[in-house]
Amino acid sequence: xxxxxxxxxxxxxxxxxxxxxxxxxxxxxxxxxxxxxxxxxxxxxxxxxxxxxxxxxxxxxxxxxxxxxxxxxxxxxxxxxxxxxxxxxxxxxxxxxxxxxxxxxxxxxxxxxxxxxxxxxxxxxxxxxxxxxxxxxxxxxxxxxxxxxxxxxxxxxxxxxxxxxxxxxxxxxxxxxxxxxxxxxxxxxxxxxxxxxxxxxxxxxxxxxxxxxxxxxxxxxxxxxxxxxxxxxxxxxxxxxxxxxxxxxxxxxxxxxxxxxxxxxxxxxxxxxxxxxxxxxxxxxxxxxxxxxxxxxxxxxxxxxxxxxxxxxxxxxxxxxxxxxxxxxxxxxxxxxxxxxxxxxxxxxxxxxxxxxxxxxxxxxxxxxxxxxxxxxxxxxxxxxxxxxxxxxxxxxxxxxxxxxxxxxxxxxxxxxxxxxxxxxxxxxxxxxxxxxxxxxxxxxxxxxxxxxxxxxxxxxxxxxxxxxxxxxxxxxxxxxxxxxxxxxxxxxxxxxxxx
Numbered sequence: 001x002x003x004x005x006x007x008x009x010x011x012x013x014x015x016x017x018x019x020x021x022x023x024x025x026x027x028x029x030x031x032x033x034x035x036x037x038x039x040x041x042x043x044x045x046x047x048x049x050x051x052x053x054x055x056x057x058x059x060x061x062x063x064x065x066x067x068x069x070x071x072x073x074x075x076x077x078x079x080x081x082x083x084x085x086x087x088x089x090x091x092x093x094x095x096x097x098x099x100x101x102x103x104x105x106x107x108x109x110x111x112x113x114x115x116x117x118x119x120x121x122x123x124x125x126x127x128x129x130x131x132x133x134x135x136x137x138x139x140x141x142x143x144x145x146x147x148x149x150x151x152x153x154x155x156x157x158x159x160x161x162x163x164x165x166x167x168x169x170x171x172x173x174x175x176x177x178x179x180x181x182x183x184x185x186x187x188x189x190x191x192x193x194x195x196x197x198x199x200x201x202x203x204x205x206x207x208x209x210x211x212x213x214x215x216x217x218x219x220x221x222x223x224x225x226x227x228x229x230x231x232x233x234x235x236x237x238x239x240x241x242x243x244x245x246x247x248x249x250x251x252x253x254x255x256x257x258x259x260x261x262x263x264x265x266x267x268x269x270x271x272x273x274x275x276x277x278x279x280x281x282x283x284x285x286x287x288x289x290x291x292x293x294x295x296x297x298x299x300x301x302x303x304x305x306x307x308x309x310x311x312x313x314x315x316x317x318x319x320x321x322x323x324x325x326x327x328x329x330x331x332x333x334x335x336x337x338x339x340x341x342x343x344x345x346x347x348x349x350x351x352x353x354x355x356x357x358x359x360x361x362x363x364x365x366x367x368x369x370x371x372x373x374x375x376x377x378x379x380x381x382x383x384x385x386x387x388x389x390x391x392x393x394x395x396x397x398x399x400x401x402x403x404x405x406x407x408x409x410x411x412x413x414x415x416x417x418x419x420x421x422x423x424x425x426x427x428x429x430x431x432x433x434x435x436x437x438x439x440x441x442x443x444x445x446x447x448x449x450x451x452x453x454x455x456x457x458x459x460x461x462x463x464x465x466x467x468x469x470x471x472x473x474x475x476x477x478x479x480x481x482x483x484x485x486x487x488x489x490x491x492x493x494x495x496x497x498x499x500x
Contacts, residue, residue: 121172251281
């Protein structure tokens with residue numbers, strides 16, 4: 001048929017509108033033709049489809065537009081929500097009377113589970129119902145913008161983006177587990193991108209509820225998840241799996257994100273900060289993280305030392321509870337020292353709260369692990385507190401107390417030097433007498449000539465900040481100090497007095 005003849009036919013009222021549409025577009029695109037042929041627009045008989053068929057409504061609300069996906073027993077259609085004017089997806093299980101028991105029960109289980117869940121990282125149910133006259137049951141959900149499976153190869157080497165995806169999945173799955181539901185079929189194809197750019201968990205057809213109903217799954221292979229992502233125990237005891245089975249699947253998704261390849265081999269993970277996280281998440285049952293929250297914490301810890309991954313505020317929040325234990329673990333100490341090496345002395349706002357909460361034992365452990373690195377951090381800290389003027393009263397007290405603990409825990413001359421230089425400025429700038437008392441107490445503990453000389457040199461440096469040393473000492477306090485310190489401090493105060 002010539003283009004001219006087709007143009008004439010398109011002008012006739014009897015010419016089917018769907019044919020007009022595809023005739024103007026890619027008429028040889030077989031995918032377009034197949035979609036139209038299986039859609040509600042397509043009539044099984046010759047001629048134009050009946051008006052009722054063309055305007056098919058689901059639940060008197062959702063106007064079917066096109067078929068998105070066709071399964072063995074259920075189809076997913078794109079539809080228009082007449083109430084909101086927004087596009088949605090409608091999943092319809094057809095011919096329910098002819099289905100085996102498992103297929104119908106899974107669909108109903110998925111509907112029941114989803115109806116009770118409301119979280120930004122879980123695909124919700126907008127509405128649901130059944131059409132007894134057509135032997136179908138259905139539910140409507142937001143229309144997704146594709147799945148993680150479609151783009152998963154784009155994440156390789158992008159730790160920031162990978163962590164963002166995993167954060168959303170762990171948050172959504174934690175919510176699901178708190179509701180007493182275990183998914184059992186997590187995989188990239190079941191992670192959908194919502195219209196607002198969020199990743200959301202979908203397809204709860206294999207989910208198990210913590211308090212199971214009389215509905216159970218048969219022990220068929222397709223009822224136990226997907227081989228590459230399902231935990232080993234699902235193939236032996238699918239009815240009794242718990243949160244760790246979903247953690248395993250999350251670990252496999254993480255492996256796929258990191259490598260850019262399907263997780264065919266358990267240990268097929270290149271060297272990466274996330275390698276040990278993947279290995280533990282996909283380890284034997286007893287060795288895995290117990291829940292998605294633990295997995296997410298491990299991901300955050302693994303990437304906490306990567307500046308491009310997280311802000312200093314976030315890193316500090318993650319490290320603080322680990323580093324401020326009375327006996328912090330070595331990994332926390334190592335991460336903390338590595339992180340702080342790259343922070344300039346005038347930008348320690350996020351570091352200071354961690355330091356002031358460290359115990360004497362914690363400081364000693366950090367010093368023992370890497371004295372050089374700790375000394376570098378401590379010098380930066382002292383430079384910062386000496387000149388920063390926005391500390392509150394309680395902040396000043398905590399800073400001074402930490403300095404005292406550092407002197408006691410390390411008994412190092414350089415730590416002493418930085419401390420004695422910084423405290424006069426801290427106390428003077430904030431008019432805080434507790435800081436002055438701590439300084440005096442530290443100096444009162446000095447009995448040897450070498451430590452007295454180091455302390456006196458530091459006070460001479462501090463005296464260049466006008467008024468700091470003079471403000472820091474009363475005569476009765478000076479009398480209690482080691483002789484060299486007594487003489488030296490009096491000399492500093494005398495020399496700094498204004499000439500009359």
